[in-house]
Amino acid sequence: AYFAALVDLNLPDAPDGEVVDECISQSLPTIVLTGNFDETKRQEIFKKRVVDYIVKESRFSYEYAIKLLNRLHRNKEIKILVADDSSTSRKHICNLLQSQLYDVAQADDGDTALQMLEQDTEIQILITDYNMPRMNGFDLVRQIRKQVDKNDLVIIGLSADGDNSLSAKFIKNGANDFLKKPFSHEEFHCRVMHNIENMEFSKTMHHMAMHDYSSGLPNKRAFNEQAGALLKQADKQGREAFIAIMSIDQLDELQDRFGIETADLVVNELRELFNNALSRFVYARLNDGDLGIAMTGITAEQAERFLNSLIERVEDQILMINDQTVQVTVSAGLVKAASGNLLVGSREADNLAFSAKQNGGNQLAM
Numbered sequence: 001a002y003f004a005a006l007v008d009l010n011l012p013d014a015p016d017g018e019v020v021d022e023c024i025s026q027s028l029p030t031i032v033l034t035g036n037f038d039e040t041k042r043q044e045i046f047k048k049r050v051v052d053y054i055v056k057e058s059r060f061s062y063e064y065a066i067k068l069l070n071r072l073h074r075n076k077e078i079k080i081l082v083a084d085d086s087s088t089s090r091k092h093i094c095n096l097l098q099s100q101l102y103d104v105a106q107a108d109d110g111d112t113a114l115q116m117l118e119q120d121t122e123i124q125i126l127i128t129d130y131n132m133p134r135m136n137g138f139d140l141v142r143q144i145r146k147q148v149d150k151n152d153l154v155i156i157g158l159s160a161d162g163d164n165s166l167s168a169k170f171i172k173n174g175a176n177d178f179l180k181k182p183f184s185h186e187e188f189h190c191r192v193m194h195n196i197e198n199m200e201f202s203k204t205m206h207h208m209a210m211h212d213y214s215s216g217l218p219n220k221r222a223f224n225e226q227a228g229a230l231l232k233q234a235d236k237q238g239r240e241a242f243i244a245i246m247s248i249d250q251l252d253e254l255q256d257r258f259g260i261e262t263a264d265l266v267v268n269e270l271r272e273l274f275n276n277a278l279s280r281f282v283y284a285r286l287n288d289g290d291l292g293i294a295m296t297g298i299t300a301e302q303a304e305r306f307l308n309s310l311i312e313r314v315e316d317q318i319l320m321i322n323d324q325t326v327q328v329t330v331s332a333g334l335v336k337a338a339s340g341n342l343l344v345g346s347r348e349a350d351n352l353a354f355s356a357k358q359n360g361g362n363q364l365a366m
Helices: 019-027 038-044 059-075 087-098 110-119 137-145 166-172 186-211 220-237 250-256 261-276 300-316 342-358
Strands: 005-010 030-034 054-055 079-083 102-105 122-127 154-159 177-180 241-248 284-285 291-294 319-320 324-326 330-336
Touching: 005 019, 019 030, 030 059, 038 054, 054 186, 054 220, 079 110, 087 102, 087 186, 102 110, 110 122, 110 137, 110 241, 122 186, 137 154, 137 166, 154 166, 154 186, 166 177, 177 186, 177 319, 186 241, 220 241, 220 284, 220 291, 220 342, 241 261, 241 300, 250 261, 261 300, 261 319, 291 300, 291 342, 300 330, 330 342
Parallel strands: 005 030, 030 054, 079 102, 079 122, 122 154, 154 177
Antiparallel strands: 241 291, 241 330, 284 291, 319 324
16 A cells, blocks of 8 residues: 655646546545646645645755655654644644644643643644643643653644744743744644654754664663662662673683774674663663663562573674674673662672673672
């Protein structure tokens, strides 16, 4: 099945845009290409609820069309909540969004919107009107921003009010953008797409900042933030927490043999094992050959058994380094986190891992 259509307005066997009507009748999101700009024709085409109307002026027009197709494909994964007390306005906005394949939810006032956001964490964008009963748009934005950052939930304010200061008020209260009603289809879609791209770019940058560039594993910064928060929470709740440092035993020898990039190659070979085995814990690559692990929800005996099992699984792995098969072992240190202190616990676990390595490696020290 097709998910969208990219069609020319004038084809030899359909000179008057008949293909557009055919695609629309099949409920296909349709992007229209044309060689000539005609405002009357453009307005007529947009009444048919096409995705966009693109004039073929240069190669950038085709690049934009391809970009729009890719955007449509990704839009199915983006959930948008529309909050507006006017059923007519709400339906119009929802129709515009659904024409671009967004997953759309609706709320008729601010209170309902707030409840839906609390219940559904998959909502990534809120489009809210200003004038609503029970809770207006400003109050809704203020309540949301007490808990949710701009990069985690995009908010676009709307209003038909003639007050020109509304846009500034919305943005000062935490909205990402503002649109004044009535708006054109093109302006609406461009603003929504622009905000989504900004959100995606921000998330990409955050992911890059929190992950090791070579292996894709969480990095030391991520570990310090996430493990630190985990240990503090466990300490506050009176639950046991443990910190482990796991270190590759033969790293120096392998680097002498294969080169300085060997640490990355070894960790990449072990990445799938680590991701699968450690998914329920906080873990990260701390440096070339060391892995940090923060664990809660298990006893000391369970943590010991788990780490010994992981040490054995690493030893059983056959790695490919520069087309040669090698095997490595790891040494680990395990400590109980005292008072939720990540720094002290990590230092103690690292010292234990070093002792385990000095005693022959391939073992756990506690």
